[in-house]
Amino acid sequence: MDHLLACEATWHKGHSLAQTVFSCIYLLRPERTTSHALLHSYSSVIRATCKAVISVVSDARTHEEEDLFTMMYGLNLNGEDEKCLSILNAVEETISRQLRACRALSARRKVLEDIEPLQNNPMLEEGYCRAILARLRFRKHFYHVLMCLKRPQGRGLQLARKHVASCISELKAIRELSGQHTACGGQTISEDRTTASGRQPVGFDASLNARLSAPTPPRSIKILSWSEAIEYFLKLLQDLDIISSCSLENSLDCVLHFVVQFQKSQPDLVARAHLQRLLLQDGKLFGREAIFSVISKAATLPEVVKNHDIEKMECVIQLGQLVINLLRILCANSAWQRRKLGKILQDWRVTYIQLELALRSKFGEPSGTPSGENICMNILKQLLVWVEEKVYWIASRFLMLGFELELYSTSEYGMVYWYIYVVSVKLVEKLHHRISISNRGKRVKCRGKKKRVPGKDATRDIQFSPTVLFLQSHICLAEGLTMMLAALRNEKMILESPTPFNSDQERFFQHFELLQKAGIPDHNSYQSFEGSTKNASLSMLAMYNHFKDAQRIAKEVKSSFSDDPERLSELRRIEQVAEHNSVALSLLCRVGDALDSSLKLSFEFSHHPHFATAVVRRS
Amino acid sequence: MDTGVSGGGDEKAEFDPSEITYVSYGGEHHLPLIMNLVDQELSEPYSIFTYRYFVYLWPQLSFLAFHKEKCVGTVVCKMGEHRSTYRGYIAMLVVVKPYRGKGIATELVSRSIRVMQESGCEEVTLEAEVTNKGALALYGRLGFIRAKRLFRYYLNGVDAFRLKLLFPQPYIHPSLLMEAHEDSIRRSSSDTIEVSH
Numbered sequence: 001m002d003h004l005l006a007c008e009a010t011w012h013k014g015h016s017l018a019q020t021v022f023s024c025i026y027l028l029r030p031e032r033t034t035s036h037a038l039l040h041s042y043s044s045v046i047r048a049t050c051k052a053v054i055s056v057v058s059d060a061r062t063h064e065e066e067d068l069f070t071m072m073y074g075l076n077l078n079g080e081d082e083k084c085l086s087i088l089n090a091v092e093e094t095i096s097r098q099l100r101a102c103r104a105l106s107a108r109r110k111v112l113e114d115i116e117p118l119q120n121n122p123m124l125e126e127g128y129c130r131a132i133l134a135r136l137r138f139r140k141h142f143y144h145v146l147m148c149l150k151r152p153q154g155r156g157l158q159l160a161r162k163h164v165a166s167c168i169s170e171l172k173a174i175r176e177l178s179g180q181h182t183a184c185g186g187q188t189i190s191e192d193r194t195t196a197s198g199r200q201p202v203g204f205d206a207s208l209n210a211r212l213s214a215p216t217p218p219r220s221i222k223i224l225s226w227s228e229a230i231e232y233f234l235k236l237l238q239d240l241d242i243i244s245s246c247s248l249e250n251s252l253d254c255v256l257h258f259v260v261q262f263q264k265s266q267p268d269l270v271a272r273a274h275l276q277r278l279l280l281q282d283g284k285l286f287g288r289e290a291i292f293s294v295i296s297k298a299a300t301l302p303e304v305v306k307n308h309d310i311e312k313m314e315c316v317i318q319l320g321q322l323v324i325n326l327l328r329i330l331c332a333n334s335a336w337q338r339r340k341l342g343k344i345l346q347d348w349r350v351t352y353i354q355l356e357l358a359l360r361s362k363f364g365e366p367s368g369t370p371s372g373e374n375i376c377m378n379i380l381k382q383l384l385v386w387v388e389e390k391v392y393w394i395a396s397r398f399l400m401l402g403f404e405l406e407l408y409s410t411s412e413y414g415m416v417y418w419y420i421y422v423v424s425v426k427l428v429e430k431l432h433h434r435i436s437i438s439n440r441g442k443r444v445k446c447r448g449k450k451k452r453v454p455g456k457d458a459t460r461d462i463q464f465s466p467t468v469l470f471l472q473s474h475i476c477l478a479e480g481l482t483m484m485l486a487a488l489r490n491e492k493m494i495l496e497s498p499t500p501f502n503s504d505q506e507r508f509f510q511h512f513e514l515l516q517k518a519g520i521p522d523h524n525s526y527q528s529f530e531g532s533t534k535n536a537s538l539s540m541l542a543m544y545n546h547f548k549d550a551q552r553i554a555k556e557v558k559s560s561f562s563d564d565p566e567r568l569s570e571l572r573r574i575e576q577v578a579e580h581n582s583v584a585l586s587l588l589c590r591v592g593d594a595l596d597s598s599l600k601l602s603f604e605f606s607h608h609p610h611f612a613t614a615v616v617r618r619s
Numbered sequence: 620m621d622t623g624v625s626g627g628g629d630e631k632a633e634f635d636p637s638e639i640t641y642v643s644y645g646g647e648h649h650l651p652l653i654m655n656l657v658d659q660e661l662s663e664p665y666s667i668f669t670y671r672y673f674v675y676l677w678p679q680l681s682f683l684a685f686h687k688e689k690c691v692g693t694v695v696c697k698m699g700e701h702r703s704t705y706r707g708y709i710a711m712l713v714v715v716k717p718y719r720g721k722g723i724a725t726e727l728v729s730r731s732i733r734v735m736q737e738s739g740c741e742e743v744t745l746e747a748e749v750t751n752k753g754a755l756a757l758y759g760r761l762g763f764i765r766a767k768r769l770f771r772y773y774l775n776g777v778d779a780f781r782l783k784l785l786f787p788q789p790y791i792h793p794s795l796l797m798e799a800h801e802d803s804i805r806r807s808s809s810d811t812i813e814v815s816h
Contacts, residue, residue, distance in 0.1 A: 014771050219774060335768040335778065405768040406749070407780070409759050499762030501732060506785040507764050 001135045003201030006194040009229035018073040041091045044084035045139045051077040052146040060273035099129035138170035153287040160244040239271035250289045252298035259330045276331035291320040299386035300438035315354035338401040342514035348391045349518045389430035395423045395520045403610045414485035421478035428471045466560035473553040477611045480546030486533035538589045550578040576607040584614035622754040623660040623713040624724040632717040644681035652690040660713045691718045694727040707735035709745035746779040
């Protein structure tokens, strides 16, 4: 049982089914296990579980990883899935009775039933029963988790959470029982063991399916250890619990935020496939909301759009496909995700241009346009604003992922933060524009109901929403870091040796090629970067401290996110980065040219995964 | 493919860098030296066909480093058209452990890169394990960037970076590139656009 769990975890981690789970002869020949109820039920539920997991990963088609994961090598996973649980329940009942009998015997009570022991040593029978029961229950609850998550439109999420909790409880019990056994036995067990007892598993042969693994015999692989397998499943269950706690809100911004937050825990393929299947079913969000409706809400389009023909426009249909594709990409592993985000920027740009052309060709000059067509024109204009905002959101995510994937070297931080600053400014501009249009629309609706206060509408337009201010704190940090790095370079406080074959310009172009090709941002280039940073100096930064601005904004906007622990946590991190960089900047301004070899300056990600903190240490 | 240039263990060879001689791949007599070095120092086992593919087709891109007639390092590369870009590829770079840390690998790979540049390559690329700090530092100093991260690229589950070096190109103003690009988008906007995935 334990070795099979380790094989299953190894398979999930990227090795073939043939070399892992199906290295077990009992799974290859299930008909030969029917005489042994425990073995047969356990094998059946493993096969049913593997089938369910392959199904969800196949549906998700996250690319790259699932190519190997879903390969069946001609192995048969079909079985009587519906019966496997009932057989398992029956075996669980039998072993429960055996456990009760053991306990009765220990308490010197009379045993009412005559039950066959599971193994030969009466002293070990109780512990053995408990260990087997925990494993059976784990498999049962895990199978239920998969079945509940499979239910359409997220209907099984609540029940899935309960089964996840039971799974975690059983895994912890398995680990605890193993610890007790080891303590009693007193023997030292190797960390590489794939079973709790440390004994060699029976019925496994890694080369069983060698001939099925075309075209060449596979290399030998290392099965995860038993403790690694437990850790893997605990992590998987925690990730599935997060998915099951999804609020199913039809707001695209909420969904994007949820997915981005979820990805921070670096979930594995199986968890990510489940998330994608939950988000997108039958081309609808959560299987319920049509994508155009989702876009309408996100772009805060007027209610009349529901009965409008605009939904049938080719560029609008294309936009729907882009949103679906974006959600799929965001559920992929970070490395693949970043590559695809860079590539789809051009698709979004194309759709933006198509919408713009549709607007111009249909309506030309706005004056003299009949009121019905005015509505269509306004809808298209709002869609354009929203599409641009999303383009900058994707660009921002592309840049930030570079830090998580460690794609930037220290000498490149300056140009990266400059680009993040420029993209974020545009993102905030578009977001603020969209929110303003939406607020104006709401005020027009309420005009008949409330007295208008002269000048108050204008003031409301200028006030920034908490979301905008939240992003503004990022902008201040990015600008501060760009300027600090540029100043340090200009004042030769960080020395960078020239590279023999190319220069910063080539590296700039390579890092940001996909953004530049998509015109993000318009007409900006290496020359703009050079122009903005060539005169940066520490004395200039001392006069205008971007980090203090970031701190101030983060503090001010905290109260708006009092019920959002993730945003609060992010704001705290922003404050810490801003504070530490501000202190470092002051120190560097005082030290000036005296930054000698006794002091070492480095940039570390100790407080935030994307925004570096300058650290000055004695070397 | 593979780079073995970091670490070195306790035993270091005593030598002056000027004692190292660098030669271009000269023929079959060099092949066993390259194979022995790579088999000894790198984790990936290659067949003789793999070596011959590189050194027969691109002998001018492979170099060996000798110290007193002992082969202590080698680099094996190729170049060719890839998706409308003429690019070089560094397949193997290895220096024996006692000789590491003295710039031999840098010199070997620099020689190959110079030949690639002179042959008209627009860029050079290779993969390196994310954990291979020595290789990443070496290529970083030469101007390579980490263009992509390849998830579980190696059979042991380790990720790889795709490293790329772009040679300076004739200067075209970015606004001209953007205009040309947007024009082509507008011209093709009436066609069905396929969304990439």
